[in-house]
Amino acid sequence: MKTDVRPVAAKLYFIPVKMRLPLKFGFETCKEAVCVRVCMTVENGQGQRAEGWGETPLAVTWVWPSSLEYRQRCEIMQLFSKMLAQAWAEFDELGHPIEVGSEFVNSVLPEILKELNLSRGTETEPMPWLAGLVCCSAFDIALHDAYGQLLRRDVYSTYTSEFMNSDLSKFIIPADDTDISFKGRYPADFINYPATKTLWAWHLVGGNDLLDKSELTGSEPDDGFPVLLPDWIKRDGLKCLKVKLLGNDPKCDYNRLVKIGKIAIDNGVSWLTSDFNCTGRPPPDLPDDSLR
Numbered sequence: 001m002k003t004d005v006r007p008v009a010a011k012l013y014f015i016p017v018k019m020r021l022p023l024k025f026g027f028e029t030c031k032e033a034v035c036v037r038v039c040m041t042v043e044n045g046q047g048q049r050a051e052g053w054g055e056t057p058l059a060v061t062w063v064w065p066s067s068l069e070y071r072q073r074c075e076i077m078q079l080f081s082k083m084l085a086q087a088w089a090e091f092d093e094l095g096h097p098i099e100v101g102s103e104f105v106n107s108v109l110p111e112i113l114k115e116l117n118l119s120r121g122t123e124t125e126p127m128p129w130l131a132g133l134v135c136c137s138a139f140d141i142a143l144h145d146a147y148g149q150l151l152r153r154d155v156y157s158t159y160t161s162e163f164m165n166s167d168l169s170k171f172i173i174p175a176d177d178t179d180i181s182f183k184g185r186y187p188a189d190f191i192n193y194p195a196t197k198t199l200w201a202w203h204l205v206g207g208n209d210l211l212d213k214s215e216l217t218g219s220e221p222d223d224g225f226p227v228l229l230p231d232w233i234k235r236d237g238l239k240c241l242k243v244k245l246l247g248n249d250p251k252c253d254y255n256r257l258v259k260i261g262k263i264a265i266d267n268g269v270s271w272l273t274s275d276f277n278c279t280g281r282p283p284p285d286l287p288d289d290s291l292r
Contacts, residue, residue: 002045003163005147006094009041010139012085014078017057020221024207025244026277028061034074036081036135040088040142042150052146054138062277063131076116076127081135083112088139096164097144097155098187102171109136156195159187200271202240203232211259229260233267240271247279 148155168182
């Protein structure tokens with residue numbers, strides 16, 4: 001199709017971020033992060049080019065829970081991102097961004113991850129597939145953005161049969177015991193368009209975030225921004241809280257969730273959700289498979 005594109009160049013940038021307050025996330029506490037930012041150039045069959053941008057934090061503690069030092073894991077993910085930049089620039093696949101991105105993830109990404117892990121030796125802990133997907137996501141975002149820039153239109157409006165060469169049946173295989181079919185269906189069929197103009201913001205409450213004045217130590221930053229949860233709720237008009245829990249201390253998690261619940265009720269918060277980040281375990285008499 002005349003709207004098909006291929007990637008022809010990828011520039012990579014690493015943006016270090018120092019956290020204002022430590023974030024308790026699963027078993028680890030983060031004090032810093034690195035964001036990967038990508039500028040990708042695409043070209044269509046007529047030689048026209050456009051650039052697009054994509055960015056994501058390398059969420060090391062989420063995508064690669066491990067006893068390895070945070071810095072070591074982060075550096076490996078950065079190295080992998082550099083390998084991806086070269087691979088994307090050399091990827092000679094023509095199509096819609098969904099098609100190009102899917103082909104890259106299925107055919108190229110596993111090989112690069114294998115190359116990385118083999119280069120580190122069989123005795124070292126391999127980088128997980130999820131970490132590879134997160135590294136790759138910034139490139140995929142940039143690919144879609146570049147496509148929209150080339151066509152001078154909202155890229156979400158291109159997820160249709162007018163622009164795509166394949167329907168969703170090429171990418172999604174339903175379970176055998178269902179009668180679901182994606183034949184003749186496209187992503188646009190499942191997207192509200194035009195997009196909603198406003199969304200509720202979910203405020204993340206980290207495992208060590210301060211809930212009330214009794215938890216203050218005097219070492220908190222004095223920069224005009226809140227440090228206590230009630231002050232965040234009042235300042236930002238929050239209605240939704242995502243609560244990070246430990247997953248290995250049920251009593252502590254229960255008491256903390258009750259405390260946050262009371263704060264939420266007192267301050268007009270409407271929705272709470274809890275997140276163990278895969279740290280929670282089933283009771284001893286309940287097999288792991290029963291949770292799948």
